[in-house]
Amino acid sequence: MTRAVKPPPIRVLIAKPGLDGHDRGAKVVARALRDAGMEVIYAGLRQTPEEIVEAAIEEDVDLIGLSILSGAHMALFPKVLKLLKLRKAGNIPVFAGGIIPDEDARALKRHGIKAIFGPGTSLEEIVTTAKGIARRSS
Amino acid sequence: MRPRSPLPPAARAILRRDRGALARLITQVERRDPAVVPTLKALYPRTGSARIIGITGPLGVGKSSLVNLLLAQLRASGKTVGVIGVDPSSPFSGGSVLGDRIRLERKAGDPGVFIRSMASRGHAGGVAAATLQAARLLDAFGMDVVLVETVGSGQVDVAIRDIASTSVVVLVPHLGDEVQTLKAGLFEIADVFCINKGDLPGADLAAKDLREYVSLANNAGRWKPEIVVTSARDGSGVPELWQAIERHEAYLDRDGGRLAGDRRRASREIEELVLDRVAGDLRGALENEPKHAALLERVARREVDPHTASEIVSRTRVRRRPPRSR
Numbered sequence A: 001m002t003r004a005v006k007p008p009p010i011r012v013l014i015a016k017p018g019l020d021g022h023d024r025g026a027k028v029v030a031r032a033l034r035d036a037g038m039e040v041i042y043a044g045l046r047q048t049p050e051e052i053v054e055a056a057i058e059e060d061v062d063l064i065g066l067s068i069l070s071g072a073h074m075a076l077f078p079k080v081l082k083l084l085k086l087r088k089a090g091n092i093p094v095f096a097g098g099i100i101p102d103e104d105a106r107a108l109k110r111h112g113i114k115a116i117f118g119p120g121t122s123l124e125e126i127v128t129t130a131k132g133i134a135r136r137s138s
Numbered sequence B: 001m002r003p004r005s006p007l008p009p010a011a012r013a014i015l016r017r018d019r020g021a022l023a024r025l026i027t028q029v030e031r032r033d034p035a036v037v038p039t040l041k042a043l044y045p046r047t048g049s050a051r052i053i054g055i056t057g058p059l060g061v062g063k064s065s066l067v068n069l070l071l072a073q074l075r076a077s078g079k080t081v082g083v084i085g086v087d088p089s090s091p092f093s094g095g096s097v098l099g100d101r102i103r104l105e106r107k108a109g110d111p112g113v114f115i116r117s118m119a120s121r122g123h124a125g126g127v128a129a130a131t132l133q134a135a136r137l138l139d140a141f142g143m144d145v146v147l148v149e150t151v152g153s154g155q156v157d158v159a160i161r162d163i164a165s166t167s168v169v170v171l172v173p174h175l176g177d178e179v180q181t182l183k184a185g186l187f188e189i190a191d192v193f194c195i196n197k198g199d200l201p202g203a204d205l206a207a208k209d210l211r212e213y214v215s216l217a218n219n220a221g222r223w224k225p226e227i228v229v230t231s232a233r234d235g236s237g238v239p240e241l242w243q244a245i246e247r248h249e250a251y252l253d254r255d256g257g258r259l260a261g262d263r264r265r266a267s268r269e270i271e272e273l274v275l276d277r278v279a280g281d282l283r284g285a286l287e288n289e290p291k292h293a294a295l296l297e298r299v300a301r302r303e304v305d306p307h308t309a310s311e312i313v314s315r316t317r318v319r320r321r322p323p324r325s326r
């Protein structure tokens, strides 16, 4: 096998835990990350924390992005982080987007969420941050 | 091959069904990381029992939806299943959105399923090589069936022949012109035709059309592609689709086709590997090799043309240098 000429792309899982049925925001972010050269595994709506973690392991991703609007973030995000640790995948960084009050955002960061993007965040900022926190950079 | 050399740790991890290790090996294979080669070598003798089934066809015809139903049916009958979904990379950014997982459902925590999304990362030959190795890793991992979904566009669907023992081509009613342009290539590929979205009008007509086309093909004594109408919406025809796949697999076992197919695939794979080695070895080496300095000089002076020079270089390079450590 020959050495790859270009560095391999960052693989990122984009998933939407919780019960709300809107994934427009998640899709826009997925496309922006693709346009930045990443391989985006799009897991879709209504994923349980268990499903998200299994997908992250099978896909061997460098990064996980979670999007939520339903307000269940304080229940779901820490669960994802806990399961990742349990499955020896605690080194996969997780970022989040959605409507998350500042106080919750601070608590989630203490839990280990690496970055949190509110509704007004520019795609450019999301892409730059995502590249910065991915565990294998390209 | 030396008998019974100890297995590399990653190979042992596969044999004890470590899912993380499997995922990491697929990543290495995708990156063409040479460090993975000893593991692939060690695992090869433990492969060959999985049935590798290709599901190909244009975007949106329902391949992932069908894979989802086949997955459920196979799990219900106790078979373990690996799924590989291949999607194209953007030629511009190199990135991609891999969405096949959206359609795939399974019981929570089912260890009998492993799903992996792959991007084509540029050239079709590369997809084939990495996908073949990934399918083989799933085989070594102990999966009974590996379903490989590829988007049927040009070269990629032909490459499925280099991976799968049975290839299913999925179409939909009223594909019209697209089928016409696909047809030429389709018959080299399809062991089974699946007309999905059978709940939409026109499916029977499409099946009849295809049946006529198949009967015109001159393949006396050989496998005649089967045609199955399915609806992934209501699940109808999916058991029949699997039966058609099984009939083709049984045909391969009966007629010695399996060995012939494996030999054909082996020759393609070895060719690619040798070409890779030669290319890797040669690239950039010519300019720095003293023995070719004079020849390059003469080409530069228009005393020898590049074609003749290439013949001379190939003749003098038959004996390979030992591989550089990489």
Ligand SMILES: Nc1nc2c(ncn2[C@@H]2O[C@H](COP(=O)(O)OP(=O)(O)O)[C@@H](O)[C@H]2O)c(=O)[nH]1
Binding pocket: B058, B059, B060, B061, B062, B063, B064, B065, B066, B103, B196, B197, B198, B199, B200, B230, B231, B232, B233, B234
């Ligand atoms: N009416 C109908 N729609 C279907 C059927 N199978 C799939 N679809 C729809 O077709 C679209 C594409 O399906 P998908 O499985 O992602 O196609 P793929 O791109 O070939 O993998 C989705 O909206 C499905 O719901 C079917 O049998 N009947």
Ligand SMILES: [Mg+2]
Binding pocket: B063, B064, B065, B099, B100, B149
């Ligand atoms: Mg698909």
